[in-house]
Amino acid sequence: QKTDLKSVCLQYQLCRLLNSHCFCLLKNGMGIIIFFLCAYVPKTEAGHCKWAEVLKDLERIKTSKDIDVSLYTANADEDVKCQELVMRCFFLETEVIIQECRIKNCSKTQDVWNIWKNGNESFGKNKLTSTKSEKCKECEEYEEKNFTEFVQNFVKVIQRDCK
Numbered sequence: 001q002k003t004d005l006k007s008v009c010l011q012y013q014l015c016r017l018l019n020s021h022c023f024c025l026l027k028n029g030m031g032i033i034i035f036f037l038c039a040y041v042p043k044t045e046a047g048h049c050k051w052a053e054v055l056k057d058l059e060r061i062k063t064s065k066d067i068d069v070s071l072y073t074a075n076a077d078e079d080v081k082c083q084e085l086v087m088r089c090f091f092l093e094t095e096v097i098i099q100e101c102r103i104k105n106c107s108k109t110q111d112v113w114n115i116w117k118n119g120n121e122s123f124g125k126n127k128l129t130s131t132k133s134e135k136c137k138e139c140e141e142y143e144e145k146n147f148t149e150f151v152q153n154f155v156k157v158i159q160r161d162c163k
Contacts, residue, residue, distance in 0.1 A: 049161075054158060058154055058155050060108060061112055062148070062151040067097060067104075069100045071096055071146075072093055072139050073093075073144070073154075074157065076156035079135045081135065082137070088139075090153075094119070097112045098113060098116060
């Protein structure tokens with residue numbers, strides 16, 4: 001008998017909740033549509049960046065002493081219209097680092113591989129959407145810089161993209 005009473009009390013509370021001001025929209029069709037649209041909109045974490053994993057790996061490799069290469073390094077302050085091309089350039093240059101690490105058996109090879117893989121997967125899903133303008137440079141047009149400067153600029157470009 002106690003269970004039945006609790007069940008009735010629960011049903012009463014649910015009925016009151018549904019009749020409250022919060023759920024008055026659910027009484028008509030448009031309210032139900034709005035409710036479902038809001039419920040199924042993908043939520044993103046505040047401050048989440050699609051390059052977060054790449055940033056972590058860049059932090060791991062930036063102090064590596066066994067990577068000694070010169071790499072085409074885009075400027076962190078390139079035109080916003082060139083952002084995707086700049087990102088692609090950085091990820092392409094990580095292939096050079098991977099080759100260097102294979103030769104020298106670097107301690108950070110896996111981290112470099114992760115950077116390349118994450119970038120490749122992201123760009124693989126999307127075709128190049130940036131249109132090449134006169135302002136955008138090809139990767140080989142950038143100045144070659146040492147590994148440390150390359151990583152610093154790569155981090156700046158990602159942070160700019162994540163804002």
